[in-house]
Amino acid sequence: MTTIQTGITVEACIQACLDCYRHCQHTALTHCLEQGGKHTEPAHFRLMLDCAEVCRSTAALLLNESAFATELCALCAEICERCAQSCERLGDMQDCQHHCEYCAETCRQMAKAPPSPHHARRTGAAHPHAG
Amino acid sequence: MTTIQTGITVEACIQACLDCYRHCQHTALTHCLEQGGKHTEPAHFRLMLDCAEVCRSTAALLLNESAFATELCALCAEICERCAQSCERLGDMQDCQHHCEYCAETCRQMAKAPPSPHHARRTGAAHPHAG
Amino acid sequence: MTTIQTGITVEACIQACLDCYRHCQHTALTHCLEQGGKHTEPAHFRLMLDCAEVCRSTAALLLNESAFATELCALCAEICERCAQSCERLGDMQDCQHHCEYCAETCRQMAKAPPSPHHARRTGAAHPHAG
Amino acid sequence: MTTIQTGITVEACIQACLDCYRHCQHTALTHCLEQGGKHTEPAHFRLMLDCAEVCRSTAALLLNESAFATELCALCAEICERCAQSCERLGDMQDCQHHCEYCAETCRQMAKAPPSPHHARRTGAAHPHAG
Numbered sequence: 001m002t003t004i005q006t007g008i009t010v011e012a013c014i015q016a017c018l019d020c021y022r023h024c025q026h027t028a029l030t031h032c033l034e035q036g037g038k039h040t041e042p043a044h045f046r047l048m049l050d051c052a053e054v055c056r057s058t059a060a061l062l063l064n065e066s067a068f069a070t071e072l073c074a075l076c077a078e079i080c081e082r083c084a085q086s087c088e089r090l091g092d093m094q095d096c097q098h099h100c101e102y103c104a105e106t107c108r109q110m111a112k113a114p115p116s117p118h119h120a121r122r123t124g125a126a127h128p129h130a131g
Numbered sequence: 132m133t134t135i136q137t138g139i140t141v142e143a144c145i146q147a148c149l150d151c152y153r154h155c156q157h158t159a160l161t162h163c164l165e166q167g168g169k170h171t172e173p174a175h176f177r178l179m180l181d182c183a184e185v186c187r188s189t190a191a192l193l194l195n196e197s198a199f200a201t202e203l204c205a206l207c208a209e210i211c212e213r214c215a216q217s218c219e220r221l222g223d224m225q226d227c228q229h230h231c232e233y234c235a236e237t238c239r240q241m242a243k244a245p246p247s248p249h250h251a252r253r254t255g256a257a258h259p260h261a262g
Numbered sequence: 263m264t265t266i267q268t269g270i271t272v273e274a275c276i277q278a279c280l281d282c283y284r285h286c287q288h289t290a291l292t293h294c295l296e297q298g299g300k301h302t303e304p305a306h307f308r309l310m311l312d313c314a315e316v317c318r319s320t321a322a323l324l325l326n327e328s329a330f331a332t333e334l335c336a337l338c339a340e341i342c343e344r345c346a347q348s349c350e351r352l353g354d355m356q357d358c359q360h361h362c363e364y365c366a367e368t369c370r371q372m373a374k375a376p377p378s379p380h381h382a383r384r385t386g387a388a389h390p391h392a393g
Numbered sequence: 394m395t396t397i398q399t400g401i402t403v404e405a406c407i408q409a410c411l412d413c414y415r416h417c418q419h420t421a422l423t424h425c426l427e428q429g430g431k432h433t434e435p436a437h438f439r440l441m442l443d444c445a446e447v448c449r450s451t452a453a454l455l456l457n458e459s460a461f462a463t464e465l466c467a468l469c470a471e472i473c474e475r476c477a478q479s480c481e482r483l484g485d486m487q488d489c490q491h492h493c494e495y496c497a498e499t500c501r502q503m504a505k506a507p508p509s510p511h512h513a514r515r516t517g518a519a520h521p522h523a524g
Contacts, residue, residue, distance in 0.1 A: 018149050026194040029311065033304040040302045042295040049291065049311075050459040056187070057450035063157040066443040068472050075468065079461050160442065164435040171433045173426040180422065180442075181328040188319040197312040199341050206337065210330050280411050288456040318449070325419040 008109040010062055013073065017059040020080060020103035024052040027096045035092075044086045048096075051083040055103060062110075074111035080104035139240045141193055144204065148190040151211060151234035155183040158227045166223075175217045179227075182214040186234060193241075205242035211235035270371040272324055275335065279321040282342060282365035286314040289358045297354075306348045310358075313345040317365060324372075336373035342366035401502045403455055406466065410452040413473060413496035417445040420489045428485075437479045441489075444476040448496060455503075467504035473497035 028048035032039035039045070058076040061069040084100035087093035159179035163170035170176070189207040192200040215231035218224035290310035294301035301307070320338040323331040346362035349355035421441035425432035432438070451469040454462040477493035480486035 014153065018153070022145065022149070022190075022194060025191065026196075029195045029308055030304075033302060033307055036298075036302060040295060040298060042292075045295055046291055046457050046459060050454060050457055050461055053450055053453045053457070054461070054465070057446055059153075060156065060446045061443060063153060064160045064439050064443055064446070065157075066439060067475075068443055068447070068468065071468050071471070072447070075461065075464050078464070082460075160439055161435075164433060164438055167429075167433060171426060171429060173423075176426055177326050177328060177422055181323060181326055181330060184319055184322045184326070185330070185334070188315055191315045192312060195308050195312055195315070197308060198344075199312060199316070199337065202337050202340075203316070206330065206333050209333075213329075276415065280415070284407065284411070284452075284456060287453065288458075291457045321415075322418065325415060326422045327419075 008106055008113075010110070013106050013110045014059050014062045016099075016103040016106040017055040017062070017076065020099045021052050021055040021059065023096045023099040024048050024055065024083065027093065028052070031093070038090055044090065047079075047083045047086050051079050051100065054079050058107065070111050070113060073107040077104045077107035077111060080107065139237055139244075141241070144237050144241045145190050145193045147230075147234040147237040148186040148193070148207065151230045152183050152186040152190065154227045154230040155179050155186065155214065158224065159183070162224070169221055175221065178210075178214045178217050182210050182231065185210050189238065201242050201244060204238040208235045208238035208242060211238065270368055270375075272372070275368050275372045276321050276324045278361075278365040278368040279317040279324070279338065282361045283314050283317040283321065285358045285361040286310050286317065286345065289355065290314070293355070300352055306352065309341075309345045309348050313341050313362065316341050320369065332373050332375060335369040339366045339369035339373060342369065401499055401506075403503070406499050406503045407452050407455045409492075409496040409499040410448040410455070410469065413492045414445050414448040414452065416489045416492040417441050417448065417476065420486065421445070424486070431483055437483065440472075440476045440479050444472050444493065447472050451500065463504050463506060466500040470497045470500035470504060473500065 025048075028045060032045060032048065054072075054076050058069070058072045061072050066072075080100045081104040084097045084104060087097035087100060156179075159176060163176060163179065185203075185207050189200070189203045192203050197203075211231045212235040215228045215235060218228035218231060287310075290307060294307060294310065316334075316338050320331070320334045323334050328334075342362045343366040346359045346366060349359035349362060418441075421438060425438060425441065447465075447469050451462070451465045454465050459465075473493045474497040477490045477497060480490035480493060
């Protein structure tokens with residue numbers, strides 16, 4: 001399987017983004033809404049949905065083999081990190097926190113990948129065989 | 132793991148939708164654009180992107196445990212089936228075709244699940260442990 | 263400007279969907295989260311975000327001139343109507359309620375438009391000059 | 394109406410993003426696919442859809458009054474600018490080019506807005522009355 005210098009495949013980054021999207025979207029709309037209190041305070045709840053939105057869009061740019069995908073990965077890493085911290089403060093959001101932390105780390109590595117005109121195309125070659 | 136009467140879990144349906152989204156979006160933006168000819172004829176190419184859009188949105192409603200998720204599953208099944216047929220006619224799109232067929236079948240079964248006020252909540256309980 | 267038999271242009275329907283998306287998404291993430299109480303009860307809040315998601319996706323299929331756009335319009339009309347009712351019960355959501363009602367009516371008319379192989383293409387001709 | 398220091402309201406930026414989304418998505422899926430040739434060359438066509446995706450997501454973060462909205466505006470401005478240049482080279486895409494240029498300029502100004510803890514909330518107050 002094709003990998004980039006950092007050892008992270010584009011495919012693994014897409015997977016991490018979609019997993020993080022799933023967990024943030026689902027946890028916000030079920031666990032957080034049902035718990036209420038600190039779980040629906042605007043700062044936390046918005047972060048959950050911002051994170052879901054940006055993870056979904058980052059996956060889209062990676063799937064498009066966009067020249068801008070790594071820039072969006074850098075921003076996605078920031079948002080995921082902040083969301084993980086917010087989950088940690090609440091204390092009963094370990095599963096969501098874990099997915100945010102993993103996605104942050106994966107996107108951060110993807111963002112560091114050396115820019116190259118042929119980069120996206122080559123690494124992207126692995127996608128069609130993705131799960 | 133909680134299942135619905137048809138044997139399909141909500142989680143499996145979300146996975147099928149996101150997998151189909153990935154393959155349609157990626158294949159359209161890489162293989163189809165690079166091949167050109169019949170691959171970029173409006174009827175086929177639009178179907179690929181319609182399918183990607185609706186799969187992504189169906190996954191979102193399932194994650195939201197929306198009361199309307201099964202209705203969207205029924206439409207998603209139709210679009211996936213049509214997209215699979217279009218891929219089959221082109222002949223070199225087996226991987227995408229397979230994901231469309233699987234998603235169509237999964238969404239069709241989900242759409243048949245008996246409506247129940249507690250249905251979404253119970254079956255949804257499996258999500259947080261999803262891959 | 264090209265219109266369809268019912269008098270609703272595709273362009274007007276796209277506009278109604280995007281306006282409804284804007285109001286549901288923004289009102290949920292600001293007014294509802296800040297008010298709390300009944301505004302963040304799962305049934306109401308999920309409906310707001312389901313409505314935002316489906317309005318956004320319906321606009322996308324209309325923009326794609328998808329053969330499936332009118333089917334999604336029919337479902338969008340249902341969700342918007344239910345969301346308008348939920349807003350009405352809360353009592354201080356008139357602006358959002360109004361946009362949901364208007365979008366429901368517009369999508370309902372679009373869904374009734376007679377299917378025709380050339381329909382989407384012709385009516386779609388108006389889009390590029392849209393605001 | 395509340396404005397930010399640069400004179401651009403959050404509402405105007407949301408409108409510019411959604412307008413640019415509409416034009417890129419629609420023009421790509423109709424005009425570009427129907428013309429073929431240079432219009433479906435991967436570099437141009439991907440840029441059109443990347444631009445549509447990021448404009449849509451930037452509008453979402455602005456609607457969410459996300460703390461990360463201005464960072465995404467900066468990236469959105471870059472992509473819109475590049476897409477405008479690609480449209481200009483093709484020569485018959487003036488309408489799409491114009492919307493990309495306007496969105497780039499609007500997002501660039503939004504990205505320069507001074508960060509302030511109360512900024513998003515105050516400027517966001519204008520949204521519910523938006524068209």
